[in-house]
Amino acid sequence: MDTLRDLSTPWGVISRALSAGWVKSRLDPEPVTDDLGAMAVVIDTVGGKRPRHPEKQNRPDTPLLKKPDWLRVKAPGSKGYRETEAIVKDHKLVTVCQEAACPNIGECWEKSHATMMIMGEVCTRACAFCNVTTGKPEALDADEPARVGDAVAKMGLAHVVITSVDRDDLADGGAAHFAAVVRAIRLASPTTTIEILTPDFLRKPVSAAELVIDAKPDVFNHNLETVPRLYLSIRPGARYYHSLRLLERVKERDPTQFTKSGIMVGLGETKEEIMQVMDDMRSAGIDFITIGQYLQPTRKHAAIDRFVHPDEFRALEEIARAKGFLMVSASPLTRSSHHAGEDFARLKAARLAHDAR
Numbered sequence: 310m311d312t313l314r315d316l317s318t319p320w321g322v323i324s325r326a327l328s329a330g331w332v333k334s335r336l337d338p339e340p341v342t343d344d345l346g347a348m349a350v351v352i353d354t355v356g357g358k359r360p361r362h363p364e365k366q367n368r369p370d371t372p373l374l375k376k377p378d379w380l381r382v383k384a385p386g387s388k389g390y391r392e393t394e395a396i397v398k399d400h401k402l403v404t405v406c407q408e409a410a411c412p413n414i415g416e417c418w419e420k421s422h423a424t425m426m427i428m429g430e431v432c433t434r435a436c437a438f439c440n441v442t443t444g445k446p447e448a449l450d451a452d453e454p455a456r457v458g459d460a461v462a463k464m465g466l467a468h469v470v471i472t473s474v475d476r477d478d479l480a481d482g483g484a485a486h487f488a489a490v491v492r493a494i495r496l497a498s499p500t501t502t503i504e505i506l507t508p509d510f511l512r513k514p515v516s517a518a519e520l521v522i523d524a525k526p527d528v529f530n531h532n533l534e535t536v537p538r539l540y541l542s543i544r545p546g547a548r549y550y551h552s553l554r555l556l557e558r559v560k561e562r563d564p565t566q567f568t569k570s571g572i573m574v575g576l577g578e579t580k581e582e583i584m585q586v587m588d589d590m591r592s593a594g595i596d597f598i599t600i601g602q603y604l605q606p607t608r609k610h611a612a613i614d615r616f617v618h619p620d621e622f623r624a625l626e627e628i629a630r631a632k633g634f635l636m637v638s639a640s641p642l643t644r645s646s647h648h649a650g651e652d653f654a655r656l657k658a659a660r661l662a663h664d665a666r
Contacts, residue, residue: 400456602642619640
């Protein structure tokens with residue numbers, strides 16, 4: 310039996326098997342060309358106006374559920390919001406806040422907190438939950454790292470979150486560019502702490518992920534997004550155990566870096582499946598877990614199975630803390646970069662308290 314394909318096998322067992330050499334992992338392919346199967350939807354642009362999600366256009370519409378009161382947020386438009394918007398526009402930056410239609414954009418931008426999305430605004434994946442445009446991306450912008458660094462300095466950010474689209478079209482998945490952005494921020498704003506939210510670097514050489522790790526961000530985040538059973542329908546271009554292995558590799562290469570990962574709920578997962586993901590994360594040494602409500606961008610995206618009540622989020626937070634995470638953020642509006650600066654301060658304090666025991 311191929312142990313790696315048995316989704317009921319706990320990650321801790323798999324990790325030990327890999328370390329001992331009992332099984333050969335396809336998560337760390339030796340040749341760059343090693344094939345892990347079809348996993349990218351690349352759609353060429355032919356000019357003119359095109360749909361944001363061309364691969365979803367022929368899908369039947371999914372039902373839209375009425376949002377409960379606890380998910381309603383204030384419309385953006387404050388002075389601070391407009392100032393952040395101006396800086397983003399002047400520096401020709403892309404933000405995941407806009408591209409992913411984040412419900413927290415008004416709150417975050419009012420505080421000059423913006424999650425910058427590098428390597429363009431077009432993604433080579435077609436995840437069923439994501440609002441980012443799918444297609445064939447443009448070439449990388451060599452000036453982008455400097456522009457990002459300058460923007461961070463002008464905004465006076467104490468903590469910044471950098472994410473990106475998936476770039477399966479690049480030999481290293483964009484790893485060198487990601488590392489260059491981290492270095493540019495360090496140069497332009499030395500006191501700013503840096504959190505990165507990376508792609509999975511699937512089917513790329515191990516050295517690609519190591520290049521980003523070696524850039525030494527303060528927090529290395531990569532989201533698992535959902536439970537293994539739902540990957541085929543929700544995150545078909547990714548591999549659950551590969552994503553776990555990426556996060557475990559961070560700890561192996563640099564134990565001082567904080568690792569972080571998140572999942573969405575409301576997609577049809579069970580409580581038991583969520584708890585298994587928590588166990589898998591802890592076995593991979595992940596410090597910080599985020600859990601938030603999935604919100605459907607359009608009727609062509611995956612349907613919401615249910616809205617999870619805030620009381621259930623509080624229960625999940627208690628379970629996660631009991632499992633040993635240093636930091637837990639679980640609420641309907643939790644997103645990976647929401648309150649990231651404040652959470653980073655708490656994360657550092659939690660590590661110090663843990664190490665002092």
